[in-house]
Amino acid sequence: MxxxxxxxxxxxxxxxxxxxxxxxxxxxxxGKPIERLAFPPQLILPLSQHAGKPSVALVRKGQEVARGEPIARADGFVSVPLHAPASGVVKDICLMPSARGPMVESIVLDVYAGDPQEVLYGTDVDxxxxxxxxxxxxxxxxxxxxxxxxxxxxxxxxxxxxxxxxxxxxxxxxxxxxxxxxxxxxxxxxxxxxxxxxxxxxxxxxxxxxxxxxxxxxxxxxxxxxxxxxxxxxxxxxxxxxxxxxxxxxxxxxxxxxxxxxxxxxxxxxxxxxxxxxxxxxxxxxxxxKQGVIERVVTVTGPGIGRPGNYIVPIGTPIRFILDALGFEGSARHLIMGGPMMGGTVSSLDTPITKGCGGLLILNEHQLTTEEQMKRYPCINCGACVDACPMMLNPCEMGRMAHKAQYETMAERYHLNDCFECGSCSYVCPAAIPLVQYFRVAKSVNRTKAAAS
Amino acid sequence: MSEAVQLKTSPHLRGMHSVDKIMRHVVYALLPVSLFSVMQFGLSALALIVTSVLVCVGTEHFFCKRSGTESTVSDWSAVITGLLVALILPPGFPLWMAAVAAFVSIAVGKVFFGGLGYNVFNPALVGRAFAQAAFTVPITTWTPGMAHRRFLEFIPTTLTPPFLKPDFDAFQIWVESLKIDGYSGATPLAMMKFDHIEVDTLELFLGTLASSAGESSALLILLGGLYLAFRKMLNWKIPVAVLGSAFILSGIFYLQNPEVGLPIYPSPFFTVTSGGLMLGAVFMATDMVSSPVTPVGVWIYGILIGSLTVMIRLFGGLNEGVMYAILLGNAATPLINNLTQPRIYGATRKRKEKAA
The missing domain is CATH 3.40.50.11540 (NADH-ubiquinone oxidoreductase 51kDa subunit)
Structure with missing residues (x-):
């Protein structure tokens, strides 16, 4: 600094x-160059890894697939196809845990252990x-x-x-x-x-x-x-x-x-x-x-992991596999998918890496307890959130309104819907008021109300 | 591997500040001012500070217990109020009166509104305003600093028994025994207002003249404020706006002084270094709870306080106006907040039309 x-x-x-x-x-x-991790024995490929309609599976249970082959097609315009990240056999198409929480329809792929995993699929185009x-x-x-x-x-x-x-x-x-x-x-x-x-x-x-x-x-x-x-x-x-x-x-x-x-x-x-x-x-x-997305770079980092680094992993790799390979001894409690400011916690280590996941952050016990022990105080009007908000909203006022469940006023008069939930307000709040969390609740209540009417 | 699942929502990091930490550092910043006050006025100032802090903390604790809630004294804000109450009273102020002022500041100024974060006015100033109305004579009785026996004896008025008036005869005898030349019992502000005598600004800045217990050294107050501003625990715009507007406005009047005879209007340097303006601007106008949050609002608020102070000092019946100026500023805070909502990113109507 x-x-x-x-x-x-x-x-x-x-x-x-x-x-x-x-x-x-x-x-x-x-400073760590991108490295490739070994292929996991099994991949979990949710059909909905993107915003929009889920993809439609093109493969059947028991079908063999080659690395790079399309295994699901786009369902409409706001949707994308899915490609096999490894050669193997489709074990099942069933509900599996996802990062967002709910179980989602996923293709479970058993990876061939002895396969050279070359991408044979694709044609050169100009x-x-x-x-x-x-x-x-x-x-x-x-x-x-x-x-x-x-x-x-x-x-x-x-x-x-x-x-x-x-x-x-x-x-x-x-x-x-x-x-x-x-x-x-x-x-x-x-x-x-x-x-x-x-x-x-x-x-x-x-x-x-x-x-x-x-x-x-x-x-x-x-x-x-x-x-x-x-x-x-x-x-x-x-x-x-x-x-x-x-x-x-x-x-x-x-x-x-x-x-x-x-x-x-x-x-x-x-x-x-x-x-x-x-x-x-x-x-x-x-x-x-003319190939498809089958892998991505993920930063595995934080004080709770033995070998932090930037790794290429196939889409669908279970988090547990990555963490085991890199010396992790904690529990799901320590894990954040994405960055610390906007990333989410996961309910299970069997959640796979999806296309949008660029980071796994592993915190240690010390960081978690300091965070959890932050005492809640009433808002002291310090204005730190007002000075932090990149959208120039007034989180201070909105926090007070959220406390009284005046969600509609927040949207009408205080531009609630312009908040993109970066979390800067919650980060700076000395009173440990969960401001951005309030705003998420407020938005979702407003959405439900709008949908009902 | 255990599977204890705990789902939390982002952000997973927290900034370094917490309410109790901010309040604790404000106390640290007030310590040099308090120590200087003890050095200058001796035992009496020490007793005044201790009494006021103890009563403030005790009052808050008592009310929390009475209402069946967890005691909030650990957030340190009552200590700040206690220190400030002591620092804006005259050093020889009777201790029982100081205790009443301290009680009122927390009880009426803070607890009645709902405690920390809900008070409309700066609690310390509520206590001082009460004392000003209730104990008019003691609050305008000033003692000279640096009395040679100040660490051995109390100023006679300090130990007035509860509910009695201080014995001013004994006080006069005590003052005369000090044999200080030219001591009139008036503060520099009173001398300026009523006799048009302007004292040396440097002495004011360093704090070697008669004043309230902790208002004397502008230098130490500024240092405390700088420390807090540097640690981002104080909004520097407020003191800058208060002192700046007071300086400019009094400067304008200063230029209107007649060319011969005693000056009617004090110099701008005198204005910002005298009385409670520095302490008020740095430690009381900046009270987070009762000041605006919007970027434009804090400037308006500061300028309002600075200008009101000068107007009260020059044209009001009182020689000191900081207290009322800040209380008025506090009262205007909700309105200022409301009128100065920030312009949000991407909100211009013009652009929308262009895009459409």
Whole structure:
């Protein structure tokens, strides 16, 4: 921190208003090159790993599948296909535990132990020859979803709404969540694929330029990307200030091109298309081979794990398998899927890694108990949440209203629905009031009410 | 491997501050001011501080027990109130009166509203306002600092028996025994207002003149405030707005002084260093509970307090206006909050039309 205060360049870089500075904790894994983990004996592949309609299984129980083969198809436009992450045999199609909680329909795949696990599926294509209009279909065929965590089907973002013109593609490499380093390593190690994917995305949405944005705690990534750019390239890379939640697309749009995405709108409303670096990298890798998403990089990190690092794992790998391989001795209680600010806890270690999961954070007993022992106080009006909220909402006032269950007033007068649940308010609150948790409840009550009426 | 499942929602990290930690650090920041007060006024100041803190903490504890809730004294906020009550009273203030003021500050100023977080006014100032109305003479009786026997004996008024008036004759004899030249019993503010004598601003800044127990050293108050602001436990905008607006407004009046004769209006430097303005701006206007939360609101609130202080001092019947200025600012806080809701990200109507 202290050296940053002296770094004038840091303050000249773009940023958004307000936000917070949680301890970065990236040192566990930032310097660790991406490694491949062994294949697990069994994969669990939920048919719903994305926002939208679940995929429809194309395989039967007992059927043999080859690595990379499509095993489920997209059901409609807002849906994606699923590909076999390993060669093996379909053991069952049944309900299995998922990260979100409920049991979901999943394909259970027994992996062939002696198989060389080569990807034989796929054909080389000349991406430059694909017309822009066909790119959307090509992207959907890869099964790609937003790999930053939202898991929104990528091809849907490529359909530009009528009346909107996208002039700039923003590639989000901020990775503002503490601990996580997958995007950081991808930018360093696979910069060429990232830039290739970025060009494909630009073509698909008809943008004239693209900016890859990252936080200034990843300047080595900036150098790595710059090394693969042409002189006077339409793709550029830019560092912004390290601050949470810089990785939110609204914050990134503000920091990189100083545009505010209007309340309730998509980035396309201000001429932007925003994609995650991991997504862009995968496009650069998969489209030229006409393959699907079968694996992803996951940061396994935190004080509770023996060998933290950045690992390539097949989609569907049970968390338990990864943790056992890396020296973990705690329980599900210590585990967070995703980052510490927005990630979720899981009910079972048999939950699989899905397309949107970029991190496993393992806390230790000490951290958990300090957190749990925080005493609740009444709101003392300190305004820390008001100064932290990146959306410039008033969490202080909304917290008081939530206490009295005035959820509708919160939405009507205090812009509740503009809250994207980054958790900055709960993080800073000295009274340990669960503000963002209140807001989630309020939103869901409002949604239920709206659906009922 | 055990499967004890505990599902929590994000965020899983917490910032470093907690309410009791903030309050504890405010107490730390007030300690140098308190110690200076003891150094300056001796045993009496010490007794005043101890009494006030004990009564504040005791009152809060008593009311919590009475209402059958967990005692909230461990959050340290009652200690702050206790210290502040002592620091804004004259050093020779009778202890029983100080106890009443301290009781009123917690009971009426805080507990009646629902305790920490719900009080509308700064509790310490509620206590002081009560004392000002109830004990008009003792609260305007000032003692000189640095009396040579201050660590050996009390100021005579300090030990007044409960419910009796202080013995001012004994006090006069005591003051005369000190043999201090030119001591009039008036504070610099009173001298300025009624006799148009302006004392040296540097002395005010360092705090070597007659004043309330803890208002004398602007320097120590500022240092305490800087410490808190640096630790992000104090909103620096409020003292800046209060002192800045008081400085500018009194500066404007200062320029209107007649060219000959005694000055009517004090210099802006005198304004910000004299009386309770510094202590009020740094430690009382910034009371989180009773100050606004919105970014624009805190500026309006600070400027309101700074300007009101100057107006009361220059044109009101009193020579000191900080207390009422802050109480009025507190009263305006809900309104200020309401009128200054921040403009949220992406909320401009213009942009929406452009996008549509």
């Amino acid at each position: 202290s050296h940053k205060l002296l770094d004038i360049q840091h303050f000249l870089r773009g940023t958004f208003n307000q936000g917070i500075h949680p301890p970065e904790n990236k040192h566990f894994t930032a 991406v430059d020859a694909i017309p822009a209009s066909d790119l959307m279909q090509a992207v959907q065929d890869t099964g790609l979803v937003g790999l930053g965590g939202a898991a929104f089907p990528t091809h849907v973002k490529l359909s530009v709404p009528e009346g909107c013109v996208i002039d700039t593609v923003l590639i989000n490499g901020c990775e503002c969540e503490p601990f996580l380093t997958t995007d950081h390593r991808l930018m360093i190690e696979q910069a060429a694929d990232l830039v290739a994917g970025t060009r494909i995305l630009m073509k698909a949405v008809g943008a004239q330029r693209a900016i890859i944005g990252t936080e200034d705690n990843k300047l080595d990534a900036v150098e790595a990307i710059q090394a693969v750019l042409k002189p006077d390239d339409v793709v550029s890379v830019k560092a912004v200030q390290t601050k949470y939640p810089q990785g939110a697309e609204k914050m990134l749009a503000k920091a990189l091109v100083n545009r505010e995405i209007p309340s309730g709108n998509f980035p396309s409303a201000v001429g932007l298309g925003v994609f995650n670096v991991a997504t862009a990298t995968q496009i650069g890798q998969l489209l030229p081979k």
